[in-house]
Amino acid sequence: xQLRITDDLGALLATLPPHLRAALEESEELSDLLxxxxxxxxxxxxxxxxxxxxxxxxxxxxxxxEYVVARIGHFGDDNRAGIERTLxxxxxxxxxxxxxxxxxxxxxxxxxxxxxxxxDLVRSDKSLLLLGRPGVGKTTVLREVARVLADDxxxxxxxxxxSNEIAGDGDIPHSAIGSARxxxxxxPNLQHAVMIEAVENHMPEVIxxxxxxxxxxxxxxRTIAERGVQLVGTAHGNTLDNLVLNPTLSDLIGxxxxxxxxxxxxxxxxxxxxxxxxxxxxxxxxIVEIQGFDRVAVHDNVAETVDALLRGRxxxxxxxxxxxxxxxxxxxxxxxxxxxxxxxxxxxxxxxxPSEGSQDHALxxxxxxxxxxxxxxxxxxxxxxIAIVESLQDAEVLVTSRAFYRRKPPIIRSAxxxxxxxxxxxxxxxxxxxxxxxxxxxxxSVDPVQQALQxxxxxxxxxLEQDSALELAPQNAYVRRLQHQLAExxxxxxxxxxxxxxxxxxxxxxxxQEEPDDP
Numbered sequence: 001x002q003l004r005i006t007d008d009l010g011a012l013l014a015t016l017p018p019h020l021r022a023a024l025e026e027s028e029e030l031s032d033l034l035x036x037x038x039x040x041x042x043x044x045x046x047x048x049x050x051x052x053x054x055x056x057x058x059x060x061x062x063x064x065x066e067y068v069v070a071r072i073g074h075f076g077d078d079n080r081a082g083i084e085r086t087l088x089x090x091x092x093x094x095x096x097x098x099x100x101x102x103x104x105x106x107x108x109x110x111x112x113x114x115x116x117x118x119x120d121l122v123r124s125d126k127s128l129l130l131l132g133r134p135g136v137g138k139t140t141v142l143r144e145v146a147r148v149l150a151d152d153x154x155x156x157x158x159x160x161x162x163s164n165e166i167a168g169d170g171d172i173p174h175s176a177i178g179s180a181r182x183x184x185x186x187x188p189n190l191q192h193a194v195m196i197e198a199v200e201n202h203m204p205e206v207i208x209x210x211x212x213x214x215x216x217x218x219x220x221x222r223t224i225a226e227r228g229v230q231l232v233g234t235a236h237g238n239t240l241d242n243l244v245l246n247p248t249l250s251d252l253i254g255x256x257x258x259x260x261x262x263x264x265x266x267x268x269x270x271x272x273x274x275x276x277x278x279x280x281x282x283x284x285x286x287i288v289e290i291q292g293f294d295r296v297a298v299h300d301n302v303a304e305t306v307d308a309l310l311r312g313r314x315x316x317x318x319x320x321x322x323x324x325x326x327x328x329x330x331x332x333x334x335x336x337x338x339x340x341x342x343x344x345x346x347x348x349x350x351x352x353x354p355s356e357g358s359q360d361h362a363l364x365x366x367x368x369x370x371x372x373x374x375x376x377x378x379x380x381x382x383x384x385x386i387a388i389v390e391s392l393q394d395a396e397v398l399v400t401s402r403a404f405y406r407r408k409p410p411i412i413r414s415a416x417x418x419x420x421x422x423x424x425x426x427x428x429x430x431x432x433x434x435x436x437x438x439x440x441x442x443x444x445s446v447d448p449v450q451q452a453l454q455x456x457x458x459x460x461x462x463x464l465e466q467d468s469a470l471e472l473a474p475q476n477a478y479v480r481r482l483q484h485q486l487a488e489x490x491x492x493x494x495x496x497x498x499x500x501x502x503x504x505x506x507x508x509x510x511x512x513q514e515e516p517d518d519p
Contacts, residue, residue: 006176007109008086009033015071015083015090015105017064020044023055036105038064039093065100073169077187082108082169087143087176089165108168110176111137115144117296117320117328121286123153127231129252129283131238132290133393138234139165139210141290145232146208147178155230158183158204162191165210180208192216199224209233218251222283231284237418238393240287240299244309245419245449247478253287253306255279258453258482260489274457274486276310276449278303294322362387363437366395366420368411369404371428378433386437392420399423399436405501416476424501452479456486459507463492469508474498480505 009030013021016036024030024046034047036055040062044055072090075081079092087108092100114137121128122145130138143166150157157180159166159173164184167173173182181202185194191209195217198207207224209217212235224231235252237243243253250256259277266273282302289297297317299305308315319331362385367375372388379386389395398415405412405424415422425432452475459470472483480496483505487494494505495512506512 005109005111007031007107008083008088009107011083011086012036012088012105012107015068017067019058020055020064027053033107035107037103038068038105039102040065065103068103068105069100076163077189078163080163080165082164084170085168085172085174087168087174089163109140110143110174111140112144112147112176113326114293115141115148116326117294117322118288118298119148121288121298121300122148122232124286125230126285127225127283128233128285129287130232130234130290131240131242131287132234133238136290137293138290142166142208142210142232142234143176146180146206147176149206149232150180151178155205156203157181157206157208158198158202159208160185160191160194160198160210162188162210166208189214192220195220195224199227199229204229206230206232211236212249212252215248215251218249218283222251225283233284239289240302240305241309242419243287244306245421245478246417247481251280252283253278253302254282256310256482258486258489260486274453276453276482278306278310282306289317296320364389364394364396366390366392366398366415367400368398368409369401370399370425370433374428374430374433375399375437378430378437381430382434382437384437392418395420397421397423399425401428402426402501422476422501449479449482453482453486456483456505456507460487460490460492463507463509464490467509469506471506472504474502474504476501477503483507 013024016024020036024033024036027033027046029048032048034049037045037047038060041059043057044060044064045052046055068090072083073081075092079094081090081092082088083090087110089106089108091104091106093102095101115122118128128145130141132138146157146159146166149155159177159180159182161167161173161182162185164170167177167180167182173180183194183198183202185191192214195207195209198204207229209221209231210233212218212221212233221231221233235243235249237246237249240253243249244256255278256276257279259275261273261275263273284302287299287302287305289299291297297319299315299317305315305317316332320328322328364387365375366389375386375388392398392411392415395415398412398420400412400422402424405422412422423436425436452473455472459472462468463470475483480503484494484496487505487507492507492509493511494507496503496505498504
């Protein structure tokens, strides 16, 4: 099947100042243009796959920015605008006074035929969640999903279109969505309300939604699925593992809770008494990890896959890819094809399965603000295998110093958003680094959640025996929530105190004067 691409590129070029438009039109790579970047006082540039070119020798002026703004749509609360009846997106930088000082003019393209690689899943009537890094094409796939279901499958499809991202700017939606109907969202923080309104007012068979990113949107998605409506959406995160560790979005795959087993059940399972389990059926039946334009990994039974993860097993997804002739190929069950990020959230007593051909698991560390040589020396002294990686995507753990964590640079925010554990050390001194690495001695793979639950169970027993208040080690909000749940199961009281990243849970028998703010 041949892909057909439309981009309305002339409409975007018409919004640019004449001298920039002329420079772009001279480029032989114009059909591959990704975006035009205009920052006040800097040289304008155009970005293409893999490289960037400068558009002249004159710095961008206020007049250049105003020229573009006068020819595009209105900027919303999210500082995004568009060009009517196109898929192009213009995003703004503003000064403290609110004046626009930079623009990113991104080319929007409709790609017809792009979903043949997952069309059987789309037509299965099951709810489908798309995951993938920014820019991998999730929204493009959603647009084609809406068209195929509305035109080819003849279903009633409603698109909840925040920032007019899916169906383009203006009141008339782009033809790329076919006969699907589009509900615009006035402000991003109202997306969840429009999702519910779509179900209650318009009787859809399918709802299409981009970027489910808040707890309210996750709850709205569950409500839609429970009413028997097929839901096709995207969410932040590259893999299913990211969702399991994301306290906001874990509800999409059923939610995770700490459970205390009875002695007999713990013996039957071969685990300790405290384990992690799925709370409810997943909102989405199928998860598709978009690895590239022509390659995806499919988890076709989310409930079964999540349960396996929580028990220390990893179910390899089905891999699908499209060759140069457009033919779709499938490959099921080869774990080596998916890069492992380590087993997460195992029950105590359960061991991670070793990777093929390796007796020792090398802990993949991304160091930010911590000396690499110090980490390697500490690992050598402790005989703990580590591998220092260069990107967050390859890391199982990000280790940083207290000073860097306080600044919260983008890489740390990205790690926390993606569910990659972040460990904070006081300094790069050898004893500090050795203490950090000792956390993983003999663990086989990274399991910070289970380690925290083990500590919590020990503290709970001491509280029950000594009738005293005991404080746990500092943890992030997700782990603290599990600790509160575990204390509640033993009919104990708990509360959090301190400031991030040193906020911790205290457990005691009597009701605290300060109620927990993150139970």
